[in-house]
Amino acid sequence: MARLTPSIACNDCPIRYRAVCADCDADELAMLERVKTYQTVQAGAHLASAGETLDHFASIVSGCATMSRTLEDGRRQTVGLLLPSDFIGRPGRAQSAFDVQALGEVTICRFERRAFERMVRDTPHIATRLLTMSLDELDAARDWAVVLGRMTAREKLAAFLVSLARRQAQGMGGRVSGGGVTLNLPLTREELADHLGLTIETTSRQMTALRKDGLIDLPQAREILIPDFEALSAEAGEDGDGGPIV
Amino acid sequence: MARLTPSIACNDCPIRYRAVCADCDADELAMLERVKTYQTVQAGAHLASAGETLDHFASIVSGCATMSRTLEDGRRQTVGLLLPSDFIGRPGRAQSAFDVQALGEVTICRFERRAFERMVRDTPHIATRLLTMSLDELDAARDWAVVLGRMTAREKLAAFLVSLARRQAQGMGGRVSGGGVTLNLPLTREELADHLGLTIETTSRQMTALRKDGLIDLPQAREILIPDFEALSAEAGEDGDGGPIV
DNA sequence: GTCGGACATTGATCGAGATCAAAGCGCCCT
């Protein structure tokens, strides 16, 4: 499975700015500092809509958002989960290809479009970084296509929990202790189902099945404890190449 | 659905080099011309294997290849179809994330890795172009995830045929005449099934169903005639935003 | 020609997940 690379993000957001700019002149980013604005939106708010023209880029500071498409008859598929430090917007594209919707309260850091693109143009290594980020997302999207196309409901759920655990551990949003991992599930069962390409009922049933089989514990519906990370990874059909959680 | 942008490709390959380099100094690409080599491989040949370290990039000159992953138990999912002018390899990544396999006889144009990356580094607008290409692929991968996650077998097949028709028309590999479109299907039913996330039997049955419903004609198993492109698009759940075939 | 093998179609049956329906559980509000 793909590993994600640190995103472009702001200096005093609690994010991985240094990683981006270790080899970057402070001056080159000063411009961004001048135009950035913080914004906090409530659960359900649309950060972008498919086809909408955006005048800004953003990175997620806190909270969680989904990228999804809804078909005319109401079927919805989530194509990506955005966590803190993830980037919203596509350099060179004014239009969003998918809906981006806040799950809970979300704080983003916005950059005015023109300023951001000027910086990209004038700072070659930022362009390289953006390319790397895009390729990571591409790998992740294709990995997920394999899950959607060929895995069973149980495997889909296990694969999602494993990947979320890895990302939360990476972003320090989760706790790892003695082989056990605690996950805060930022999605409702419905949002989860939309990501897995399942119905809410099947998702709930598989969650119960994993619990009964001792692979996860559910102190609360939205809090998941993984006692044996390796065991859950095995359910996701991983042969171990995904690496440990930390 | 996503529109693809012309790829990086070689000068005298019958591809869209000019589009790439309209604003490019001939000198900047001369280096590539010196290191490029053509290679023709037979059906089934692996152009890359997941995890394998690649010392080159390539673009497809003729023929067709798939990007896929095979699970340990043999389940396979194709995550992308590579047609002439499509690019193989990921700048900045030495390893391939997926298997790339030739479907029929395939000719590629190879660029030595180091030379290519040097050119990317020294030619900012090439980096921008690569970013654009990656974002196109990202859109395409996410679009396909929606198909895999939420569409019925019939819709999946229709969606694939429509997108293949668009790409072949774009690449002049297909003929458009009086509303009717002829497609050369470069895939066997099995390869098609692996792309659609279905079995070979279901794929075949849906093909027959579309034929019986007059949406396609099948003079031969691998030749598909689309009498009414709009009608087939509608089967794919498109509301018309995908645009016409030409 | 006809043999053999790869590819494709069709039929019969099965089963995972969808659908329809009903509780159960938190939690806020009055």
Add this chain to the structure above:
DNA sequence: AGGGCGCTTTGATCTCGATCAATGTCCGAC
């Protein structure tokens, strides 16, 4: 406390696509 609402779980049944099995078609080798 009790009512209402959103989220979750569980149960009963149905259906689409998978699976198992057979047959058909094309094409190249001999």
